[in-house]
Amino acid sequence: MIPVIEKRTLVKTAVFLQACRREETAYTPIWLMRQAGRYMPEYQAIRAQYGMLEVMQTPELAAEVTLQPINAFGLDAAIIFSDILPPLIGMGLDLEFVKGEGPLIHNPVTSTADIERLRTPSAAEHMQPTLDAIRLAAAELTPRGIPLIGFCGAPFTLASYAIEGGGSKNYAKTKALMYTEPAAWDQLMRKLATVQADYLLAQVEAGASALQAFDSWAGLALGVKDYVKYIQPYNKLLFEKAAQAGAPTINFSTGTAAYLGEVAACGGDVIGVDWRLPLDVAWAKIGYDRAIQGNLDPVALLTPWPVLKEKVDDVLARANGRAGHIFNLGHGIFPNVPVDNVRRLVDYVHEATG
């Protein structure tokens, strides 16, 4: 039994959503990318019994893992436990999470014929377990006034996994295809944008109150000229469609510090930034007509509290109380972070800004 939830009740009260809309908030909201993760013993206990994909594809488990950090810390938003890659399965790719090695796609895209063959299923057709997990998690979160974030991978980052067959150091195959077969690239990116946009809309239908697109590898792979030519049109498409859901959208990328203006031009109510520029410099580049999310260096959580506190203070000082700052890391939390550092971080951000 998957309950139907009254998601709209969240929108009016949650500090996180107020910040997404650049409204004044009682304190600076905070959540952490990969907040449901290996650094938590509760998470490890689940993963000791179930594989990565199994947890993602079992609504009760995914919802449980989603709630773990919410129950442990005073975070201002939950994010549905999943990964950016499972939607590639529905498109026809054979995805496996190999223990200790990360994702592996057994039949990567190597030709235009492979791109032709990629399916574009609706979210209901292939992502139902995650949509059900969202319903379950939202049913728990809504009464507590905590918004749930839905998410997807942005087209380029997904394309890079689809073509490289896993992680990559240099994105050589992806970029070679992009440079050499522009029509095939366009088709691939449109298919990815279409599937992801539909998935984002379905997540809001299921109970997500905000949406984030992860373009994790855009800036590591591409310079500004290529970003504008080969990524921006498809990210625009994604954010235009996602905006129809009426939920705030977060446009997150890394390695794009040199061209944040072009990133912001893709859309998103909130621009998520990595740690490579100070928050004030990044925000000035993005423009104050957007909210900003970030940007503590994830490594800071591996340092003793006085060092960590100094870095948190710096981020907060640079945000300078301006409406529209959501505190987060610049990328996902590391597996070996001490739980106590997370607790102190969350509490401190609330205390220092409240």
Added chain:
Amino acid sequence: MIPVIEKRTLVKTAVFLQACRREETAYTPIWLMRQAGRYMPEYQAIRAQYGMLEVMQTPELAAEVTLQPINAFGLDAAIIFSDILPPLIGMGLDLEFVKGEGPLIHNPVTSTADIERLRTPSAAEHMQPTLDAIRLAAAELTPRGIPLIGFCGAPFTLASYAIEGGGSKNYAKTKALMYTEPAAWDQLMRKLATVQADYLLAQVEAGASALQAFDSWAGLALGVKDYVKYIQPYNKLLFEKAAQAGAPTINFSTGTAAYLGEVAACGGDVIGVDWRLPLDVAWAKIGYDRAIQGNLDPVALLTPWPVLKEKVDDVLARANGRAGHIFNLGHGIFPNVPVDNVRRLVDYVHEATG
């Protein structure tokens, strides 16, 4: 028998050295990072018989491999065949190049005591094979008027290998030490800068006509604030000392597009840039009082000639004939590049600018 060479005869005639000094040149000089490498069958033939470290540490082999791309293509400079990591061996680290996996350090630096223990040998004490290889290669190159580039790793990039024990995705251990133990970090970086500076000076003594420091991972790991605090002072030290050799110095880094001004402030007659900003934008940020080296995306060499040519034309158009441009890739050449693309690239750059 290692011959003594008359290296100074090179300085007056080579187009590459003229470009380093921002003098007008008859054409745009070109060399390629990792130009002696796996894409060449001649190189593979050597590596089929000898391990990576063995080639580097046998002067005759290292010199032979250095000359291979010079004999195959009309390149304007040679670079001594080695790697940035062997100097760590002399400092006390147990380095191995593991086939298919890259470098591995069996006793990485994990404590301040480890840093205390690191030795700071003179180049003659620990890098003699490479210095001998430089003598051998320069003896061949000098009569042909081709300059030989000596090089080293910049302190941060070496520190990251020393601490992580190999390559890293997130530099978490390096940054945690840097943030947590500033005095130990200072000691480590000073030791590395000292050893590398001595090594650079010795390379010029042995016959190198120019020097490059590779800070390959600086920008992937650190934002601008940390770069200025934890890297810049030591790179300044390195370039100040290296300048005493009287040979042009090249300051190369990647991922630093967002703060090229701070990179240039470290020193170097030439700033080597990756492909993430167009060459004209990068040069404007660096300032025209420096030469610039770059910045073709290495992936371009995997594409058919019309696509490759378009990208080369773009780099050349953005250099706009300004004195002080050295054509190069934005990072090392890939192992699977077709040899014919390299030949066409080198010839085309000369023809298009001559």
